[in-house]
Amino acid sequence: MIKFVCFKCRKVFNRPEGQYHSSGRAPRYTCAECGDELHHVGFAFRPPRRQSTDQWRKVEVLVRHGFNFPNDVGGYPKTLSEAREFVKERRKPNHTVQPTRASARG
Numbered sequence: 258m259i260k261f262v263c264f265k266c267r268k269v270f271n272r273p274e275g276q277y278h279s280s281g282r283a284p285r286y287t288c289a290e291c292g293d294e295l296h297h298v299g300f301a302f303r304p305p306r307r308q309s310t311d312q313w314r315k316v317e318v319l320v321r322h323g324f325n326f327p328n329d330v331g332g333y334p335k336t337l338s339e340a341r342e343f344v345k346e347r348r349k350p351n352h353t354v355q356p357t358r359a360s361a362r363g
């Protein structure tokens with residue numbers, strides 16, 4: 258089973274891995290309560306209390322930027338503002354990502 262979260266309901270769902278291994282991508286599931294798409298989170302994810310909206314927003318910021326708590330989680334931010342810094346830092350074009358091979362040549 259792998260973990261999914263619904264940010265709207267602030268709930269965690271365990272769902273079967275499905276095609277995860279063959280396709281390398283998490284299968285898509287929707288929330289049983291609100292129908293929103295569930296977001297895959299890794300094993301290191303620990304759900305905040307339901308009433309800690311800031312903590313949930315922090316999780317949402319991270320997951321939406323692709324930091325979805327893999328096993329070897331090192332120093333994930335503790336607060337919402339830290340999370341915003343965290344994703345900003347990592348989006349900085351410091352080390353340029355290899356440019357996709359130019360399709361502009363026609």
Ligand SMILES: [Zn+2]
Nearest residue numbers: 263266288291
């Ligand atoms: Zn939901």
